Amino acid sequence: MAVAHRLGRRWIGIDITHLAIDLVKHRLLAAFGAGAEFDVVGEPNTVEDARQLACDNWHQFEWWIFGRVGARRAEKKHGLDKGIDGRLFFHDEPGRGGRTKxxxxxxxxxxxxxxxxxxxxxxxxxxxxxxxALLTMNAPTREMEKEAATDGFYDSPWGGTRGSKS
Structure with missing residues (x-):
């Protein structure tokens, strides 16, 4: 699809998993930036669409929501996920050589x-x-917000917005 796009050809890509769709979107956007004009049909565009996907297929919902925030889905083996559905990695220490967080x-x-x-x-x-991060279909309750605030805050060395750690 990326090669067809680069050559100015018309193309259609088809897959049933949100993982594959997200990968194609990422590759097109990485290669062409704003010039990567394409439509994705069948992906949730509204909250109700997302609720329906969550009801229909929870695993596909996870792939979709992690793609929306740029996260990687955690590798799960049979059994419990130990409370981790996905991960994001980042560096925020000035200069080179900062550890991955x-x-x-x-x-x-x-x-x-x-x-x-x-x-x-x-x-x-x-x-x-x-x-x-707790990604939810429903808004957090006031009690959840209070609970998160008691955990402290993460302060980036770059300054700016402070956020609750959980």
């Missing part, structure tokens, strides 16, 4: 509660991650 991500489609924030905090400690 991580954001651990937990995704929830159903009802979310303060206990999910506490579980994420435990994962942060165990994994020694700098930041945790």
């Amino acid at each position: 991580q954001i651990v991500i937990s995704a929830k489609a159903g009802k979310v509660m303060p206990m999910h924030v506490r579980e994420l905090r435990g994962v942060l400690e165990r994994e020694q991650a700098e930041i945790g």
Whole structure:
């Protein structure tokens, strides 16, 4: 598809997994930037579409939502995921040679509660991650926001916006 696009040809790509679709989108955008004009049919465009995908196929929803935030889905073996559905890696130390830091991500489609924030905090400690993110279909409750705020804040050496660690 990228070669066809570069050659100015018309093309159609078809796949049923959001992982593959996200990979193609990433390659096209990396190669052509704003010049990569294309439409993706069948991908959620509204909150209701996302809810429907979550109900229809939770795993495809995870692939889709992680693609939206640029995260990698965690490699899961049979059994428990140990509280990590995905990860993002980043560097924020000035100069070269800074260590790679991580954001651990937990995704929830159903009802979310303060206990999910506490579980994420435990994962942060165990994994020694700098930041945790809870991606949810539903807005966090006030109690969840309070729970997250008690975990402290991550301060980037670049300054700017402070955010709750979990």
